[in-house]
Amino acid sequence: xxxxxxxxxxxxxxxxxxxxxxxxxxxxxxxxxxxxxxxxxxxxxxxxxxxxxxxxxxxxxxxxxxxxxxxxxxxxxxxxxxxxxxxxxxxxxxxxxxxxxxxxxxxxxxxxxxxxxxxxxxxxxxxxxxxxxxxxxxxxxxxxxxxxxxxxxxxxxxxxxxxxxxxxxxxxxxxxxxxxxxxxxxxxxxxxxxxxxxxxxxxxxxxxxxxxxxxxxxxxxxxxxxxxxxxxxxxxxxxxxxxxxxxxxxxxxxxxxxxxxxxxxxxxxxxxxxxxxxxxxxxxxxxxxxxxxxxxxxxxxxxxxxxxxxxxxxxxxxxxxxxxxxxxxxxxxxxxxxxxxxxxxxxxxxxxxxxxxxxxxxxxxxxxxxxxxxxxxxxxxxxxxxxxxxxxxxxxxxxxxxxxxxxxxxxxxxxxxxxxxxxxxxxxxxx
Amino acid sequence: xxxxxxxxxxxxxxxxxxxxxxxxxxxxxxxxxxxxxxxxxxxxxxxxxxxxxxxxxxxxxxxxxxxxxxxxxxxxxxxxxxxxxxxxxxxxxxxxxxxxxxxxxxxxxxxxxxxxxxxxxxxxxxxxxxxxxxxxxxxxxxxxxxxxxxxxxxxxxxxxxxxxxxxxxxxxxxxxxxxxxxxxxxxxxxxxxxxx
Numbered sequence: 033x034x035x036x037x038x039x040x041x042x043x044x045x046x047x048x049x050x051x052x053x054x055x056x057x058x059x060x061x062x063x064x065x066x067x068x069x070x071x072x073x074x075x076x077x078x079x080x081x082x083x084x085x086x087x088x089x090x091x092x093x094x095x096x097x098x099x100x101x102x103x104x105x106x107x108x109x110x111x112x113x114x115x116x117x118x119x120x121x122x123x124x125x126x127x128x129x130x131x132x133x134x135x136x137x138x139x140x141x142x143x144x145x146x147x148x149x150x151x152x153x154x155x156x157x158x159x160x161x162x163x164x165x166x167x168x169x170x171x172x173x174x175x176x177x178x179x180x181x182x183x184x185x186x187x188x189x190x191x192x193x194x195x196x197x198x199x200x201x202x203x204x205x206x207x208x209x210x211x212x213x214x215x216x217x218x219x220x221x222x223x224x225x226x227x228x229x230x231x232x233x234x235x236x237x238x239x240x241x242x243x244x245x246x247x248x249x250x251x252x253x254x255x256x257x258x259x260x261x262x263x264x265x266x267x268x269x270x271x272x273x274x275x276x277x278x279x280x281x282x283x284x285x286x287x288x289x290x291x292x293x294x295x296x297x298x299x300x301x302x303x304x305x306x307x308x309x310x311x312x313x314x315x316x317x318x319x320x321x322x323x324x325x326x327x328x329x330x331x332x333x334x335x336x337x338x339x340x341x342x343x344x345x346x347x348x349x350x351x352x353x354x355x356x357x358x359x360x361x362x363x364x365x366x367x368x369x370x371x372x373x374x375x376x377x378x379x380x381x382x383x384x385x386x387x388x389x390x391x392x393x394x395x396x397x398x399x400x401x402x403x404x405x406x407x408x409x410x411x412x413x414x415x416x417x418x419x420x421x422x423x424x425x426x427x428x429x430x431x432x433x434x435x436x437x438x439x440x441x442x443x444x445x446x447x448x449x450x451x452x453x454x455x456x457x458x459x460x461x462x463x
Numbered sequence: 464x465x466x467x468x469x470x471x472x473x474x475x476x477x478x479x480x481x482x483x484x485x486x487x488x489x490x491x492x493x494x495x496x497x498x499x500x501x502x503x504x505x506x507x508x509x510x511x512x513x514x515x516x517x518x519x520x521x522x523x524x525x526x527x528x529x530x531x532x533x534x535x536x537x538x539x540x541x542x543x544x545x546x547x548x549x550x551x552x553x554x555x556x557x558x559x560x561x562x563x564x565x566x567x568x569x570x571x572x573x574x575x576x577x578x579x580x581x582x583x584x585x586x587x588x589x590x591x592x593x594x595x596x597x598x599x600x601x602x603x604x605x606x607x608x609x610x611x612x613x614x615x616x617x618x619x620x621x622x623x624x625x626x627x628x629x630x631x632x633x634x635x636x637x638x639x640x641x642x643x644x645x646x647x648x649x650x651x652x653x654x655x656x657x658x659x
Contacts, residue, residue: 043585051567052582053560055551056636060589073589074596077633081626084547085540091501094546098502270509277505303495304554311494311550312559318547366561408565 037330040065054369055312058319065326076322083321088273089202090317092192094310095276099283100142101302104151106287106294108254112137113155115251122238125228127160128174129221135178136217139185140258141279145404149179149412154419165234169426170227176412176427177434178220180401183367185213187261187276190400193317193371194393197324198379201390202272203265204456204463208394211455212445216398216438223437253286266459313368320372327377337381347385351392351446354378355399359439362403366411370400388463390456391449395442402438405431490553494546501542508535534615541612541625548628552635572651579652583644590637594630601626 044061048054063073084090103109112134120129131153138152153175160171183190186206195202227233239247248255257279264270264278287294327333340350361370375396382392404412407428417424445452453463515529567578604623612620646652 047582047585048563049566050578050582051562051564052586053557053562055560056586056590060585063589063593072596072600073593074598074600076593077597077626077629078600081544081629084544085625088536088540091505091539091543094498094543095502095505098498274505274509277502278509280502281506300495303498304491307491307494307498307546307550308554308556308559310498311547312555312561314543314547315551315555316561364563364565368561409563411561 034069034330036065036069037326039068040326054366055315055319058316058323058373062319062322062326069329079322079325080318084314084318087196089192089196090314092187092273092276093189093313093317094306095273095280096142096144096187096189096192097147097310097313098302098306099276099280100144100147100151101306102280102283102287102294102299103138103141103254104147105298105302106283107291108283108286109138109152109155111251111291112254113152113159115247115255117159118239118241118244118247121236123225124235125224125233126236126238127156127166127171128224128228128233131156131160131171131174132178132181132217132220132224135175135181136185136213137255137258139182139213140187140261141254141283142182142187144189145179145182145401145412146415148182149175149415150419153179153416157416157420157422163236165236167426167430168420168422169430172413172416172420172422172427173430173434174220174224176405176410176416176431177438178217179412180398180404180438181213181216181220183401184209184216184394184398186210186265187272187279188397189313190367190371190397191393192272193368194375194397197372197376198389198393200393201461204390204459204461205393206265206272207456207459207461208390208452209397211451212394212398212441215445215451216441219437219441220434223433227433253290257282316368317372320369323373324376327373333377333380336377337384340381341384345385347387348447350381350385351387351395352443355395355442355446358396358399359403359406362400362409363406364409365403366409367400367404370403371396388449388453390461390463391452394452395445398442398445402435402442405435407431487553490549494550494554497542497546497549501539501546504535504539504542508532508539511535531614534611537609537611538615544625545628548632552628552632576647576652579647580644583640583647587637587640587644590633590640594633594637597633598630601630 040061043064044057047057047060062076066073066075116130116134120126120133123129134152134156135148138148142148157171157175160166161168186209188206188209191205191209192202195205260282261275261279264275265272270278358370361374382389404410407413413424413427416422416427453461511527511529511532514527567575570578601623604626605621607622609620609622
């Protein structure tokens, strides 16, 4: 390791530990590298601007953020909820199931776990705790756990970021996430049913089946969105980035024209909020671009690959190792940083070991999403805490069974690449 | 520390507050407009591509001729870059950033203040010091034309004009952190971070 790189790491970790925004810690850390290395700190800006100006695929990020914000502000979320309550609310642990099914459907429309938790998740937690059938910690925990499905089922912002750093097809990545996402939903529902029986959560009064058609009609235009997006991307109508714009446009049309639930003032507010979060994410992406330049000039990924070849590990052992590392990192770092900064280090090793990069991408994204709910540093826990005021300690006490079952599902996906790659292959993926 | 009386008369203080709120509103308006423009450009791009397939439409609606819309892609990239750096310069608040604040929140308020001062100083000095070298690196770009934007924005536009927003960002954020350090030094910090 060169002196310059050491300086970079020291500054980066020191600033992060002091509580500076990660994006600025990365930026100043790379300045330190460039200064010590004698390259001149002006290069950072050039590398960042060139990288951002060349990455068309990144445009999906702000557009998916707008789409999710519009869906949350209009009544799209509420209508979906009404539909799900009628569908699965009658079983024991019903609202828990509603929560998971809602997340599954919503994840087919939005690409962000935080948007899932803050939007539809907040409404559902309100329903679950209002009647007192569920402890509020349980309601928050199951919401956080099911929100992790959001970016696994397409569309997905983390997968867009992974596609950027790995040069894999975003279309195949999206397809690869569908089966794993459904599997995650299934295991969460099993866990919820089991806990509801054991702890004897009271039954809700079921919505009569005769109401189901009416509620389906009310929610139908919203239910159509995942299908529209998938058709757009795989029917060759739009690029995945354009699909993000179509999602936002469709959500806007629904909210304004069909559901009439959005005023002009609210729309402006949505645009400001979306601009704000897109800019904050964008700066982390920019920082990661410079950091990747630093890491590449130090030849770190090749060194990682070399040392692994020396260790003579098998592909599965390597994946399990990476999984443990990512889960541990997920306790202290956020998903965007992990995907943009840490994952690139492993990619050359993956190629050497013959690991399929779409498979790797999907499990890495799931891994990072599980990291969003691992205490102590879980963004989803923080977001739910911020929007519902449910104490973190109560949430953390209830999150463990869901965490365990999600990790188990991840393990299964790691050792069975065929499950992940089945759908992409069906659509012509050669890997 | 004893509270000092402000050296500005009260009305000047009000004028300052009015000015900062108005400016911040305006900055938000710009960010919202950039966002909306990006969104609409995408919709336009898709519309144009599909309307071109409809027979006879090109003759009746020459405004939808696809050859007129070669700029949409690069224009979106321009808007994105401006959105990110304009946004971080003037619209993003300290609490909007991803931060690793476990340590920051765990230490005593006295120490927290020094955390904020140290981090703020490093960021302010780093960003402000890089303005000169960055502008030098961008110097050559004053000659480089954009690939497709001339028909939309005019022939004058060069890559440096687009990249200039990064320098604005360096200056604005550098100054804001410097101001935050000064405030932390004088008055202490809130638990939302130095410039909150």
